[in-house]
Amino acid sequence: MSTGAWTLPSLGGVCALVGEGLRPLFDCEIVWRGDRIVEIEANSNGRLQDVEHIVLPSFINAHTHIGDSLAKEAYIGLGLEEAVDPHKGLKTKIISTASKNDLVKAMRSVLEQCVSLGVTHLIDFREGGLEGLSLGREASQGLDIDLLLLGRLATPPSKGRILENQGFTDFELEELHKVCEKGNGLGISGANEYSDKMLTQIREIVRGQNKLLAVHCLESHETRGRLKGVLGRDEFQRCFNMLRPDVFVHMTDATPQEISYAFNMGVVVSCPRSNAALGNGFPPLTQILNGGGGLGTDNVMVNSPDMFREMEFAYKCLVGTTRKPFQRVEEVLKSATVNLRPRLGLKPIEVDAEADFMVLNVRELRPFWNLHSLVVNRAQRENIEQVVRKGRKLYEKPVCV
Numbered sequence: 548m549s550t551g552a553w554t555l556p557s558l559g560g561v562c563a564l565v566g567e568g569l570r571p572l573f574d575c576e577i578v579w580r581g582d583r584i585v586e587i588e589a590n591s592n593g594r595l596q597d598v599e600h601i602v603l604p605s606f607i608n609a610h611t612h613i614g615d616s617l618a619k620e621a622y623i624g625l626g627l628e629e630a631v632d633p634h635k636g637l638k639t640k641i642i643s644t645a646s647k648n649d650l651v652k653a654m655r656s657v658l659e660q661c662v663s664l665g666v667t668h669l670i671d672f673r674e675g676g677l678e679g680l681s682l683g684r685e686a687s688q689g690l691d692i693d694l695l696l697l698g699r700l701a702t703p704p705s706k707g708r709i710l711e712n713q714g715f716t717d718f719e720l721e722e723l724h725k726v727c728e729k730g731n732g733l734g735i736s737g738a739n740e741y742s743d744k745m746l747t748q749i750r751e752i753v754r755g756q757n758k759l760l761a762v763h764c765l766e767s768h769e770t771r772g773r774l775k776g777v778l779g780r781d782e783f784q785r786c787f788n789m790l791r792p793d794v795f796v797h798m799t800d801a802t803p804q805e806i807s808y809a810f811n812m813g814v815v816v817s818c819p820r821s822n823a824a825l826g827n828g829f830p831p832l833t834q835i836l837n838g839g840g841g842l843g844t845d846n847v848m849v850n851s852p853d854m855f856r857e858m859e860f861a862y863k864c865l866v867g868t869t870r871k872p873f874q875r876v877e878e879v880l881k882s883a884t885v886n887l888r889p890r891l892g893l894k895p896i897e898v899d900a901e902a903d904f905m906v907l908n909v910r911e912l913r914p915f916w917n918l919h920s921l922v923v924n925r926a927q928r929e930n931i932e933q934v935v936r937k938g939r940k941l942y943e944k945p946v947c948v
């Protein structure tokens with residue numbers, strides 16, 4: 548091995564899940580130099596029953612709200628609007644009365660937890676306008692996690708202005724331009740929170756800056772038709788025709804046709820634990836996985852940012868709601884690891900990709916019959932031995948003495 552290169556691991560029984568398809572390579576050795584993988588070698592005679600370590604791409608948590616980590620479990624007994632409505636939800640009340648220091652501390656603690664859970668990238672809906680963005684940046688300072696912040700206005704427009712189809716004021720437009728510029732794009736709480744004119748203005752701002760545009764869409768059956776009687780189009784039609792986002796978050800109430808339209812325009816990110824916990828039902832996961840969708844843990848108020856838990860719930864939800872066996876469990880793992888990588892300019896585990904991966908010790912989980920299912924349905928935080936981001940160790944399991 549040449550100077551400056553790292554090899555992982557110098558142990559036997561390593562299986563790496565490589566490429567877009569997470570294909571298992573047995574008895575594998577990964578060499579990286581700087582932030583890049585330079586060599587992957589494997590033994591074609593390797594066997595499943597000898598696997599003791601699994602190397603897989605790090606998690607991309609494709610939808611979070613780390614800002615409500617001060618309100619953990621406060622949603623119990625509440626429906627969607629009572630919990631998270633941007634005007635009157637309990638989350639808004641808790642956050643608006645909290646000190647900045649407490650907010651930053653709570654967000655930082657969630658980000659540290661994410662690193663130890665194998666998450667290297669988060670796509671976060673950041674509330675609170677420009678100040679919200681700077682608090683998010685402060686919370687992530689010094690942590691080598693990629694926190695993509697999708698901002699919004701500090702104060703959402705009133706319902707009256709939406710129903711009259713007013714546009715943004717000059718002051719709001721300036722704020723939106725700055726939020727988009729300072730963050731990674733805009734994260735829209737829902738088409739029902741804006742007029743048709745405003746949705747078009749949001750699209751133009753984000754496109755003008757070539758950034759990311761994401762929106763909550765069809766989170767529940769109730770949100771679909773809320774403004775149809777007044778504005779003539781339902782929530783999906785308004786998102787699709789006016790906002791034209793890159794990321795449709797939720798799509799819990801979507802028809803197969805709507806899922807397919809959304810994938811023609813961008814990508815769908817599903818948050819099944821959040822949908823279930825807030826009483827919104829179960830998303831159409833078969834179509835979302837078939838389209839190459841992502842997975843997110845949504846509000847920290849409702850869920851831990853744990854992608855292992857999200858994957859297991861997603862798999863069982865899919866089988867339970869369709870009442871059919873689902874063989875391709877690797878599709879669930881892909882939604883948590885590789886499906887969104889191209890949109891972030893990243894690659895799966897392959898030569899010349901950035902060295903972003905985690906190492907699971909699965910010795911105590913042996914014997915097992917399905918590698919992908921082992922990770923989706925059984926692995927957990929305690930199995931993580933290392934998390935590597937751009938060739939640097941972000942996390943290493945503490946050794947008990």
Ligand SMILES: [Zn+2]
Nearest residue numbers: 612763845846
């Ligand atoms: Zn959300």
